[in-house]
Amino acid sequence: MTTFASNPSEITLALCSDHAGYELKCRVIEYLGSKGYKVRDFGTHSVDSCDYPDFAHPAATAVERGECQAGIAMCGTGNGIAMTLNKHAGVRAALCWAPELAALARGHNNANILVMPARFIDPQVAIATVDAFLESNFEGGRHERRIAKIPVKQ
Numbered sequence: 001m002t003t004f005a006s007n008p009s010e011i012t013l014a015l016c017s018d019h020a021g022y023e024l025k026c027r028v029i030e031y032l033g034s035k036g037y038k039v040r041d042f043g044t045h046s047v048d049s050c051d052y053p054d055f056a057h058p059a060a061t062a063v064e065r066g067e068c069q070a071g072i073a074m075c076g077t078g079n080g081i082a083m084t085l086n087k088h089a090g091v092r093a094a095l096c097w098a099p100e101l102a103a104l105a106r107g108h109n110n111a112n113i114l115v116m117p118a119r120f121i122d123p124q125v126a127i128a129t130v131d132a133f134l135e136s137n138f139e140g141g142r143h144e145r146r147i148a149k150i151p152v153k154q
């Protein structure tokens with residue numbers, strides 16, 4: 001079964017953070033580059049205080065449009081940026097702070113954006129969490145029925 005990790009050079013990942021997630025985002029981008037992934041960095045681009053929706057919305061739109069196959073996002077707690085990303089109907093953003101959570105977010109929820117709490121996660125655990133997200137696949141079956149019920153009916 002193919003995962004995002006099966007063929008990194010064919011995968012473009014949308015990255016975004018606010019100031020609190022900036023340093024972790026830089027580490028993750030460096031790691032992803034070393035693994036051969038393509039990255040679109042939607043900002044922020046410094047530790048200057050900023051507002052996470054300004055970066056989350058463009059990243060979410062790129063995933064919704066299929067310009068990026070998945071995304072990785074972080075703010076201090078992960079909550080604000082996850083709330084913003086999940087306003088997009090085509091996004092399933094999952095807040096994860098351990099590899100096991102990321103694997104289940106892919107396996108059960110078909111999450112297409114991994115969110116991490118930059119102020120509450122060790123950088124090495126964050127990298128392991130990124131790996132788990134990229135190396136896991138959606139299990140389908142009963143989970144397909146459940147995620148189909150997530151969108152709000154118009």
Ligand code: RB5
Binds near residue numbers: 078
């Ligand atoms: C920034 O101080 C902080 O509020 C933000 O990174 C995030 O945790 C919000 O949800």
